[in-house]
Amino acid sequence: MLPVMLNLEGRRVVVFGGGRVAERRVAKLLEAGAEVRVVSRDFTRALQRLASAGKLTLVRQELTPEAAEEHAKEAFAVIVATSDSELNSRIAERCRRLGRLVNRADAVADFVMPASFRTGDVVVAVATCGRSPEVAKKIKRRLMKAVAQEDILLVELQEKLRGELRELVATPEERRRLLRRVAEDQEVLLMLRKGNTEGAFELAMRLVEAEHAHR
Numbered sequence: 001m002l003p004v005m006l007n008l009e010g011r012r013v014v015v016f017g018g019g020r021v022a023e024r025r026v027a028k029l030l031e032a033g034a035e036v037r038v039v040s041r042d043f044t045r046a047l048q049r050l051a052s053a054g055k056l057t058l059v060r061q062e063l064t065p066e067a068a069e070e071h072a073k074e075a076f077a078v079i080v081a082t083s084d085s086e087l088n089s090r091i092a093e094r095c096r097r098l099g100r101l102v103n104r105a106d107a108v109a110d111f112v113m114p115a116s117f118r119t120g121d122v123v124v125a126v127a128t129c130g131r132s133p134e135v136a137k138k139i140k141r142r143l144m145k146a147v148a149q150e151d152i153l154l155v156e157l158q159e160k161l162r163g164e165l166r167e168l169v170a171t172p173e174e175r176r177r178l179l180r181r182v183a184e185d186q187e188v189l190l191m192l193r194k195g196n197t198e199g200a201f202e203l204a205m206r207l208v209e210a211e212h213a214h215r
Helices: 020-031 045-052 065-072 085-097 133-144 149-168 172-183 186-193 197-213
Strands: 012-016 035-040 057-060 077-080 101-104 115-119 122-126
Touching (some): 012 020, 020 035, 020 045, 020 077, 035 065, 045 057, 065 077, 065 085, 077 085, 122 133, 149 172, 149 186, 186 197
Parallel strands (some): 012 035, 012 077, 035 057, 077 101
Antiparallel strands (some): 115 122
């Protein structure tokens, strides 16, 4: 499978199933800014509370492949998360015929929703290609301890620096080299560790100007 990130901001995603598994998927979809519709006979209390708060739409109806297909026509992607594996297969097949991206809670489909966490603009995801979600969660917890505050600040510094380098440096290759040089500089990292973002940026600019002048 190819690791990718989907931009779901403002896009409709239909979730088939209203149980605990669907609830966990919905939480991630809402965090990503998706427009969520959940179709099921029954819904967890958490899903009902989210609907009452206007965060998503609930459609209470008997789930059939034909009904699912109608909902999928208006969707960018679908999540199939009922407790009936055979029904999941039939719904997934109908949605694929429409060209929709399909995620299944009980099998590997077009895309998976990996164990993930976000800190600032740093997103880390771990997947085991459907083989062991529990191992993926274990690795995720380990990685959560590895992402430091200085990493988050370094992302912000690099974004700001990239804007400056577009004016200063002509070639993408040279810009990448200079950004890498800053990312590896111990003095810059030390300043970020201490929360001195302005000092780190000033030092980074001096570094790239000096490096670029000698090329």
